[in-house]
Amino acid sequence: METFLELLQMFGLFQILQMAGRSQLQRAIHHRRRQRRITVRKAAYFAAAVITATPRRAIWVRPRSQHWWDTVVLRTFTDDQWRTHFRMRRATFDVLCGKLRPHLETKQTHLRDCVPLEKRVAVAVWYLATGASCSTLSELFGIGKATVHNCVWEVCFAIRTLQGHFISLPKGEKLQEIVDGFEESWGFPQCCGAVDVSHIPVSPPSSNASDYYNCKGSYSIILQAVVDHLSRFININVGWAGSVHDATVLRNSTLFELAESGDLFPPDTQTIESTQVPLMLLGDPAYPLLSWLMTGYQDDGRLTTEQRRFNCRLSRARATVDCAFGQLKGRWRCLLKRVDVDISKAPTIVSCCCVLHNLCAQNGDDFMDAWLQDVEELVSVSEPDVPTDEQEQPAAVRQALVEYFSRQND
Known part of the structure; x- marks a missing residue:
């Protein structure tokens, strides 16, 4: 009998010890989770502070107006206006574009739409007719200065390949x-x-x-x-x-x-x-x-x-x-x-x-x-x-x- 009571006492003590171990484990897990939440919260606060303090960067392509070329020139210009500004009638411009198409045709990319062939030819013809700067042509046609430079040279070299046909x-x-x-x-x-x-x-x-x-x-x-x-x-x-x-x-x-x-x-x-x-x-x-x-x-x-x-x-x-x-x-x-x-x-x-x-x-x-x-x-x-x-x-x-x-x- 005494042995049995001793066993019960030992069993109760074992449960108490077991329950105490579980409680400590749960507290440790809870503490760890709480520390993780605090760390994440601090990181979020820090990131928000950095973003707020950092000046906003300019977008990689400045928006430019396409209205003048797409609407004014292509839809409203008369033959006299074409001759005044481009030194040729619209019909002659279309003939030139047809001659240059095999040399200048480009493909669209998923990054950015290419400049249409007619606009590239118009940029080069306007430069030849006026001698305007790349900055002026950039604002006029709504494209970047580097793009203007590329358009002028690509079109001029392509036109020179037609020399044997016309001269x-x-x-x-x-x-x-x-x-x-x-x-x-x-x-x-x-x-x-x-x-x-x-x-x-x-x-x-x-x-x-x-x-x-x-x-x-x-x-x-x-x-x-x-x-x-x-x-x-x-x-x-x-x-x-x-x-x-x-x-x-x-x-x-x-x-x-x-x-x-x-x-x-x-x-x-x-x-x-x-x-x-x-x-x-x-x-x-x-x-x-x-x-x-x-x-x-x-x-x-x-x-x-x-x-x-x-x-x-x-x-x-x-x-x-x-x-x-x-x-x-x-x-x-x-x-x-x-x-x-x-x-x-x-x-x-x-x-x-x-x-x-x-x-x-x-x-x-x-x-x-x-x-x-x-x-x-x-x-x-x-x-x-x-x-x-x-x-x-x-x-x-x-x-x-x-x-x-x-x-x-x-």
């Missing part, structure tokens, strides 16, 4: 059309075009800047061009430094190589004053007198009346190239002021403008005289860079033309 030496019926056009409009027979140079102002490069300093007192690159009777470009050569002589540019051009090898024009001649006159280009006295290049007499004060008449007739026909340069700079006014880009990119801008000049002419976008404001296409002041002894055959052709014009009444 090429004529052959066959097209060549005969030009010859007939010079004779009918300007009274000069056997003429296939007029050649001259124009200086395009540029920023002086960091190296060899003196090479680009021209005789007009500014930095430039040279555009050599051949134009037809309608002042459309049929051959261009862009990029020579402004200090280089006109005749040197010609001698180092593909045009000169073709002419000297006999591949420039077919050997078609016309008998004038008992002399076989070949097809030829017209140039000013800065160029050499060649079988395929007719130039005027140097006015040394001793020219005869017939020679002065010849010079006048030649200058009148050569006015087509001066007219082309004037229209080029009047329509694409980025060429009027300094082309403020890397010197390696400047020829792309000039070539692009020449392509667009022909595109507008082919699509009937007439040049507006108001665009000639501030355009001063000066006559070349280069001195002759040729030997004094003239080749016999070209001199005989020129003399035949002198006699031919002397028999006509201007």
